[in-house]
Structures are given as C-alpha cells and as structure tokens.
Amino acid sequence: MIAPQSLRFDRGAIHEIKKTLLKKKTMPTPDDLNYLPTMPTRRDVPIGCIGSGFIMADCHLVAYRQAGFHPVAISSRRLDRAQQVADQHQIESAYDCYQRMLEDTRIEVVDIAVPPDVQLDIVRDVVRHPHIRGILAQKPLAGNYADSQRIVQLCADAGITLCVNQNMRYDQSVRACKSVIDRGMMGEPVLATIEMRAIPHWMPWQSRQGWMTCRIMSIHHLDTMRYWFGEPERVFASFRTDPRTEFPHQDGIGLYILEYASGLRCMICDDVWAGPSREGAAEDIGIRWRVEGTEGMARGTIGWPRYPERAPSTIDYTTTKSNQWHRPRWNEVWFPDAFAGPMAELLVALESGCEPAMNGVDNLRTMALVDVCYQSAAEHRAISLLTT
Structure with a gap:
C-alpha cells in the first residue's frame, strides 16, 4: 500500500521529465x-575511366562499386597499370x-582523373564521340580560368x-x-571559418605547375563557402611558401577572407x-x-586527414x-565513400535532363574565385569579384 503523501504532485520533477522527453523527440537523425x-x-x-592513379583506383572505383555503378573500361598510360586496376575492381576492359x-x-559516361594541365586536351578528344552523354571532370577543371572556360564551352x-x-x-x-543553413535554423549567417592543419601528399605532377595549395586544397574550401552561402563580393588572400615542399611554388600556406554583401564574413586558414x-x-x-548565425551555430570536423583510417566527419549544431x-x-566517410x-x-542529371548542381558554369565561378585569390596575394590587396 502506497502512502498518500508519496503521491504528492512534484511539479519540478514532472517539468524535468517533460524536458528530457522533448529532447529525445527533437534529437535529429x-x-x-x-x-x-x-x-x-x-x-x-x-x-569509361581515364586515369588509374590513387584518386581513381582508391576513391572513385571503390565508391562506385559500393554504390552499384557500372564502370566497364579503364585506360592508363601503362597497360599493366590499367589492367591491375581493372582486375582489382572487376572492370571488363x-x-x-x-x-x-x-x-x-x-x-555513355567518361570519368576523367588526370592532372589539370592535360584535362583540356582530353576533353577535346572525348567530345568528338557522339555516344558519350556525360563527363565527370576533376577539379581543378584546368590550370586557369581561361582553359576551364574552354572545357565548359566544348561540352x-x-x-x-x-x-x-x-x-x-x-x-x-x-x-x-548545408541542410541546416537552408532550413534557416541558424538565422542570418554572420561568420564562417574553415581551419585546416594537415600535410597533404603532393603529386609529382604538381612540381611543373608553379602553384600548389590554392588550386589543389583551398579550392575545396573556397567552393564549400560558395556552396553554403553563394557568391562573395570581395576576397583577400595571402600566401607564403611551405618550408617542407622542395619544388618551386608560390602558394604554400594560404589565408583567405571572403566578404559578402549581407555582412557575412568567411575566413579560411589552409x-x-x-x-x-x-x-x-x-x-x-x-x-x-564553424558557422555562426543570428539564431544558431554549427561546428564540425573533417575526417579526411586521418585517411586511410575510416574517420567520419562530424557536425554539432545548436539553435x-x-x-x-x-x-x-x-x-560514412569522405574518402572514399563521398x-x-x-x-x-x-x-541523375542525365536521367532528368537537368543540369547537375556542380555543372561547368557553376564551377567557372569557383575557378574565378581561385584565380582572384592568386591575384589578391600577388598584389597584396582585396579584389572585388564584381569587376572580374
């Protein structure tokens, strides 16, 4: 028999129980x-796959098999290497x-994974074949904006x-x-930052370019800011050489500030x-x-620097x-799942007849932003994208 006094209504306890249940109910998946x-x-x-290096063999083809896609052919400068990758991933030819x-x-679709300074010539050859309906091209699309524009026009x-x-x-x-931003959960974006402290494995072909970080690594982060927030009005970039990299280059460590008409400011440290x-x-x-808004914040980590360990990227957010x-x-992880x-x-674009979100015209805006960063660093001043 329970004593009547033990049934007294504890408003504080009930309120805490409701808060706990509400948290469980609204916790997103x-x-x-x-x-x-x-x-x-x-x-x-x-x-059909062009190239058999790390990105193709260890990332593209691994992810394609997991997704159930159908690569049927691969080419490389060395037949033995092409055959090795073909055997590894059950590719017919x-x-x-x-x-x-x-x-x-x-x-029907060509996947190109080659250095940027040879991609234009390959696209020139691909577009001559009427049975090809789509091209997936590597970033950077070319070594500069002008060649990128030629690729877009050829296609x-x-x-x-x-x-x-x-x-x-x-x-x-x-x-x-991006989903949190698009739903308005953070209100008006105020400040966004990406901070990378990592040591990339530079490719041998980069030694002939004269450039390094901005077109290879920072292009990811500059494009991410465009993906999240659209087009900035102005950018300031500053470079110094990487003390560890022996081949000549102008852009080792890179710092970037992007200014938006709304007042949003973005900062990248690579x-x-x-x-x-x-x-x-x-x-x-x-x-x-990290992204801060008037009604919320989000912060996250990118797991890529720990590859080949499977380290999922993360997001935490509050409103x-x-x-x-x-x-x-x-x-899931960026390398190779993404x-x-x-x-x-x-x-999906080929099925629907619509342009992919990462279409050539959209990427020209990323390439223009990258080129403006090189100009800004060379001239030691902020550059307006409205006049480029």
Whole structure:
C-alpha cells in the first residue's frame, strides 16, 4: 500500500521529465540532414575511366562499386597499370591509351582523373564521340580560368553534360551543414571559418605547375563557402611558401577572407605546413569548421586527414530554440565513400535532363574565385569579384 503523501504532485520533477522527453523527440537523425547523395534510378550506365592513379583506383572505383555503378573500361598510360586496376575492381576492359577506350561505343559516361594541365586536351578528344552523354571532370577543371572556360564551352557545343568533381560538397558534414543553413535554423549567417592543419601528399605532377595549395586544397574550401552561402563580393588572400615542399611554388600556406554583401564574413586558414611534426615535433593534425548565425551555430570536423583510417566527419549544431547541442553521427566517410556523390549527381542529371548542381558554369565561378585569390596575394590587396 502506497502512502498518500508519496503521491504528492512534484511539479519540478514532472517539468524535468517533460524536458528530457522533448529532447529525445527533437534529437535529429543523420537522415534528417540529407547528408547522403540522391541516387539515380538507373545505376548500370556504362562508365569509361581515364586515369588509374590513387584518386581513381582508391576513391572513385571503390565508391562506385559500393554504390552499384557500372564502370566497364579503364585506360592508363601503362597497360599493366590499367589492367591491375581493372582486375582489382572487376572492370571488363583495360586500355593503354584513352583514345582507344573512347572508341568503345558501350560507354555513355567518361570519368576523367588526370592532372589539370592535360584535362583540356582530353576533353577535346572525348567530345568528338557522339555516344558519350556525360563527363565527370576533376577539379581543378584546368590550370586557369581561361582553359576551364574552354572545357565548359566544348561540352556545351557537343551537347554533353559536364559535372565537375568538387567532391568536398559530398563530405557528409558539409552536406549536413548545408541542410541546416537552408532550413534557416541558424538565422542570418554572420561568420564562417574553415581551419585546416594537415600535410597533404603532393603529386609529382604538381612540381611543373608553379602553384600548389590554392588550386589543389583551398579550392575545396573556397567552393564549400560558395556552396553554403553563394557568391562573395570581395576576397583577400595571402600566401607564403611551405618550408617542407622542395619544388618551386608560390602558394604554400594560404589565408583567405571572403566578404559578402549581407555582412557575412568567411575566413579560411589552409596550413599545409602544420608545424615541424615530420621533422620530429609532436603532431596536431585536423580540419575544423564553424558557422555562426543570428539564431544558431554549427561546428564540425573533417575526417579526411586521418585517411586511410575510416574517420567520419562530424557536425554539432545548436539553435536559440533548442538551447542544446545536437550531435547526429554516421558511419560514412569522405574518402572514399563521398566520391559516389559527384557521379550520382551526373547520372541523375542525365536521367532528368537537368543540369547537375556542380555543372561547368557553376564551377567557372569557383575557378574565378581561385584565380582572384592568386591575384589578391600577388598584389597584396582585396579584389572585388564584381569587376572580374
């Protein structure tokens, strides 16, 4: 028998129970944030792959097989390398040159993974083949804006759908943040930052470019700011060389400020030196981002620097209405899982007859922003994008 006094109504306790239940009810799941790409209805579109380096062999093709896509041919400068990757990923045909591969009329989509200074010549050859309907091209689209524009025009003239592989847009935390921004959960954006402390593995072909970080690494972060917020009005960039990199380059460590008409300011720090950890000091490696708005904040990490360890990127966010941090999590990672996103986007575009979001014209805006950053750093002044 329960004593009557033990049944007294404890308003404080009931209020705390309600708060706990409300928190559980409103805690978002990863699926609520649309962090995964939209997949095409038809996943068996025949794909021909040009290039057999790390990005193709360890990222594109791994992600494509996981997604159920259908690469049927691959080419490389060395037949033995093409055959090795073909065997690794169960690809039917291997070629010692891409020109021979392009004669394969099964192929409807071409996936290009080559250095930017040779991509224009390859696209010139691809667009001559009427059975090709779509091209997924690497970022940077070319070594400069003018050559990028030529690629976009070649595809437009040939009626070929072009999608540019700005794959950081498919990093899971970047997409989740975009979802939070688009839903207005943070109110008006006030300040956004991306801070990278990482030591990339520079490719041998970069030694002939004379440039390094801005077109290879910072292009991801500059494009992410465009993806989140649209076009800035003005940019200031400052570079210094990386003490560790031996080949000549003008842009090692890169600092960027983007100014928006709304008053939003974005700051990017791309530190590819990250201290003398390779020379014996302790290591502090990572990428962190943060977006602050008038009604909320989001912060996150990018797991890529820990590759080949599977380290998912993360997002935490809070709003003035929730008064708590929401921390949805997932198992997918940028490298290699997110590389299915750009190809999925291209295949969906071919199905729907619409342009992919990462189309050539959109990417020209990213390339223009990159070129303006080089100009700003060279002239030691902020550059308006309205006059470029």
